[in-house]
Amino acid sequence: MYRLSNPILAVLLLCATFALAVQNVKVQGADFVNNVTSDRFQIIGVAYQPGGSDGFNPGSGIDPLSNGTLCLRDAALMQQLGVNTIRIYNLDPDLNHDDCVSIFNGVGIYMLIDVNSPLPDQSLDPGNLASSYSLTYLNHTFAVVEAFKNYPNTLGFFSANEVMDTVGTGATSPPYIRAVTRDIKDYIAKNSPRQIPVGYSAADVSQILTDSWAYLSCDINGNSNDPSRSDFFGLNSYSWCGPTSPTANYEASGYNTLISTFGNTSIPVFFSEYGCNKVEPRVFDEVPVLYGNMTSVMSGGLVYEYYEESNDYGLVSFYSNGTSQLLVDYDNLQKQFNTLNVKALESMDSSATAIKSPSCSSSLISSSGFNNSFTLPAAPSGVSQLIDSGVKNANQGKLVTVTDTAVTLPVYSVSGSLINNLAIKLLPNDESNGPNGATTTSSGASPSTTKKGAAGKIQAGLCGSAAMAIVLAFLLL
Numbered sequence: 001m002y003r004l005s006n007p008i009l010a011v012l013l014l015c016a017t018f019a020l021a022v023q024n025v026k027v028q029g030a031d032f033v034n035n036v037t038s039d040r041f042q043i044i045g046v047a048y049q050p051g052g053s054d055g056f057n058p059g060s061g062i063d064p065l066s067n068g069t070l071c072l073r074d075a076a077l078m079q080q081l082g083v084n085t086i087r088i089y090n091l092d093p094d095l096n097h098d099d100c101v102s103i104f105n106g107v108g109i110y111m112l113i114d115v116n117s118p119l120p121d122q123s124l125d126p127g128n129l130a131s132s133y134s135l136t137y138l139n140h141t142f143a144v145v146e147a148f149k150n151y152p153n154t155l156g157f158f159s160a161n162e163v164m165d166t167v168g169t170g171a172t173s174p175p176y177i178r179a180v181t182r183d184i185k186d187y188i189a190k191n192s193p194r195q196i197p198v199g200y201s202a203a204d205v206s207q208i209l210t211d212s213w214a215y216l217s218c219d220i221n222g223n224s225n226d227p228s229r230s231d232f233f234g235l236n237s238y239s240w241c242g243p244t245s246p247t248a249n250y251e252a253s254g255y256n257t258l259i260s261t262f263g264n265t266s267i268p269v270f271f272s273e274y275g276c277n278k279v280e281p282r283v284f285d286e287v288p289v290l291y292g293n294m295t296s297v298m299s300g301g302l303v304y305e306y307y308e309e310s311n312d313y314g315l316v317s318f319y320s321n322g323t324s325q326l327l328v329d330y331d332n333l334q335k336q337f338n339t340l341n342v343k344a345l346e347s348m349d350s351s352a353t354a355i356k357s358p359s360c361s362s363s364l365i366s367s368s369g370f371n372n373s374f375t376l377p378a379a380p381s382g383v384s385q386l387i388d389s390g391v392k393n394a395n396q397g398k399l400v401t402v403t404d405t406a407v408t409l410p411v412y413s414v415s416g417s418l419i420n421n422l423a424i425k426l427l428p429n430d431e432s433n434g435p436n437g438a439t440t441t442s443s444g445a446s447p448s449t450t451k452k453g454a455a456g457k458i459q460a461g462l463c464g465s466a467a468m469a470i471v472l473a474f475l476l477l
């Protein structure tokens with residue numbers, strides 16, 4: 001029988017200690033904050049769903065975070081773009097995501113994960129709420145939590161996306177959305193090493209928007225630890241269209257209304273999707289506004305979307321022969337991100353963290369058709385046992401050491417020239433990615449790109465050369 005020798009074990013331990021890890025982000029009042037530095041964290045993000053939802057094919061062994069070669073390329077392009085967060089919609093909890101997630105972690109990019117998918121028994125069905133709120137469904141959401149709970153760059157889970165999308169679904173589904181949120185948060189409290197935020201992603205339907213937010217963000221019976229309360233509220237917003245459209249300003253886009261609606265929010269609010277494409281190419285002139293005076297209320301947003309699909313929202317085109325090409329939207333978005341003052345975005349707004357969540361009451365709900373009952377459905381039979389025992393044989397992801405940094409697939413610039421030497425730059429533990437090569441650090445200083453690249457390599461290199469030395473010594477024995 002092969003025995004793992006002590007020197008090799010020592011190297012494995014050494015390497016494990018040196019796996020780079022971002023600092024956790026948590027919710028504090030109406031802000032996301034870094035759990036170590038208490039700096040504010042604002043989402044500068046993109047939606048990441050290679051192939052779109054049509055491309056989600058669990059039986060195939062492929063999901064957006066299953067191929068490290070593709071993630072390495074995308075992480076390099078996103079690092080240059082300046083994003084610090086990706087949103088991933090459809091994931092197979094049984095696949096191995098370690099390579100991809102470790103790459104995104106290594107470049108300081110966090111993940112917002114949807115626990116649902118378009119497959120049967122993997123989301124709430126607004127037409128069959130009671131039967132779709134099942135043990136099988138919740139088991140799937142818990143399996144997604146298991147798969148991502150150990151990664152330090154898991155920023156949060158969406159318990160539901162656009163389930164309330166009409167006046168009709170606003171009448172029936174709210175108690176179920178709170179029930180699913182409660183079950184997932186109970187599962188996390190019992191089975192996760194840290195409290196990972198769980199929230200909602202809302203459709204932009206003006207008749208129900210304010211009520212959706214008010215319904216999900218209050219405390220039932222004034223219980224400040226109410227697990228059914230959403231930890232954050234995302235809005236999929238496409239109301240600001242490009243410069244030649246009449247909606248390309250603060251008032252006509254309705255951004256001013258959002259700021260007054262959410263002015264007293266007790267939980268973080270952000271755009272869980274944005275980037276209207278009615279005027280193309282997109283120039284993203286809403287970016288300086290979203291990260292300008294709106295930051296007193298909003299915590300940033302995620303541009304829809306990274307991969308080009310037939311709906312034409314992409315930043316980058318991908319071809320089946322493995323090559324890809326940046327689109328002009330990528331360059332335009334990068335230019336806008338590069339104007340942001342990341343240091344200012346990180347500074348805390350202490351009043352936002354002080355707002356107490358209101359107690360739930362039918363008086364919080366303003367339209368007559370919207371559900372105003374805070375009596376939630378009981379969890380289906382078997383769920384509390386599942387929460388107590390944990391999902392059996394669950395696939396639990398963990399960080400692995402990232403050694404390859406060079407992108408091997410060809411990427412072409414907007415003008416069609418091959419981009420040479422495309423690579424990721426591994427960041428030290430205390431940094432996350434940001435625009436313009438800027439990163440956030442606990443020291444408050446913003447180091448140059450060169451420094452952070454070097455630091456990442458030193459850590460990877462230490463592990464590598466220690467391994468080499470020990471293996472050599474071992475061979476010589």
Ligand SMILES: *[C@@H]1O[C@H](CO)[C@@H](O)[C@H](O)[C@H]1NC(C)=O
Pocket residue numbers: 067068069070322
């Ligand atoms: C990952 O994607 C690359 C490029 O398309 C492909 O060549 C490779 O076979 C894929 N790897 C796996 C494990 O599927």
Ligand SMILES: *[C@@H]1O[C@H](CO)[C@@H](O)[C@H](O)[C@H]1NC(C)=O
Pocket residue numbers: 093094135136139140143391394395
């Ligand atoms: C729960 O999910 C796990 C992981 O996907 C799966 O192996 C198991 O069969 C599921 N159990 C039930 C009861 O659905």
Ligand SMILES: *[C@@H]1O[C@H](CO)[C@@H](O)[C@H](O)[C@H]1NC(C)=O
Pocket residue numbers: 024025026035036193194195196
């Ligand atoms: C914050 O950090 C503390 C100390 O390391 C840790 O115990 C706690 O679990 C973290 N909380 C969150 C929400 O990440």
Ligand SMILES: *[C@@H]1O[C@H](CO)[C@@H](O)[C@H](O)[C@H]1NC(C)=O
Pocket residue numbers: 250251289292293294
């Ligand atoms: C915020 O900025 C917008 C657009 O730049 C402007 O119209 C609005 O008056 C500003 N609001 C405040 C409160 O400063």
Ligand SMILES: *[C@@H]1O[C@H](CO)[C@@H](O)[C@H](O)[C@H]1NC(C)=O
Pocket residue numbers: 259260261262263264
């Ligand atoms: C926020 O709450 C304060 C105090 O209750 C109130 O005076 C103010 O009008 C509220 N603002 C908004 C935008 O709702």
Ligand SMILES: *[C@@H]1O[C@H](CO)[C@@H](O)[C@H](O)[C@H]1NC(C)=O
Pocket residue numbers: 319320321322323
């Ligand atoms: C890959 O496919 C794209 C789109 O069809 C094409 O423009 C490009 O030249 C191809 N690249 C190679 C290396 O074949």
Ligand SMILES: *[C@@H]1O[C@H](CO)[C@@H](O)[C@H](O)[C@H]1NC(C)=O
Pocket residue numbers: 129171172173174175176369370371372373
């Ligand atoms: C709220 O939703 C629940 C569950 O769908 C339903 O039973 C109840 O009738 C609704 N209540 C109101 C006041 O709309």
